[in-house]
Amino acid sequence: MLRVSLDRRLAFAALAVMTGLCGCSASQPPSDTAPTFAVTPFGVAASTSGAYTVTMYGPVLGVAQGLNTIEIVVTDEQTKPVDGLTISLVPWMPAMGHGTSATPQIGPQGSGRYVASDVALIMPGEWQLRAALTTDEDAVVTVELP
Numbered sequence: 001m002l003r004v005s006l007d008r009r010l011a012f013a014a015l016a017v018m019t020g021l022c023g024c025s026a027s028q029p030p031s032d033t034a035p036t037f038a039v040t041p042f043g044v045a046a047s048t049s050g051a052y053t054v055t056m057y058g059p060v061l062g063v064a065q066g067l068n069t070i071e072i073v074v075t076d077e078q079t080k081p082v083d084g085l086t087i088s089l090v091p092w093m094p095a096m097g098h099g100t101s102a103t104p105q106i107g108p109q110g111s112g113r114y115v116a117s118d119v120a121l122i123m124p125g126e127w128q129l130r131a132a133l134t135t136d137e138d139a140v141v142t143v144e145l146p
Helices: 002-021
Strands: 043-046 052-057 066-076 087-092 105-110 113-121 125-133 137-145
Touching: 043 137, 052 125, 052 137, 066 087, 066 125, 087 105, 087 113
Parallel strands: none
Antiparallel strands: 043 052, 052 066, 066 113, 087 125, 105 113, 125 137
């Protein structure tokens, strides 16, 4: 009888360890690897005046509930990449009237590409990714989470 309860405790301990190891989110790549983005964008939007086009690409596995890393590509009216911008990004859920407490961190990658990490999409539904460019231009890309 003692052996059965000891075996059972070991099985529960092994299950707890395995559950902890498998609890990673598919939308977040490990920190020691560069993110890989989908080939097809999930959204494209013209800026306020139409001077820029903002295209957003999600992770290969798709944008998901939780923290995401997103590639933002900015081009001008001649479709040339625009570097040297400071971009801020606000995830906003219009149906609920709120955003998130996480502030995405955005860094330039060159060739008009910028990578936004810590893009928190905390629940299913429609999200607006509101991008503000240092040129006083805004663009909004919408993404739907199942």
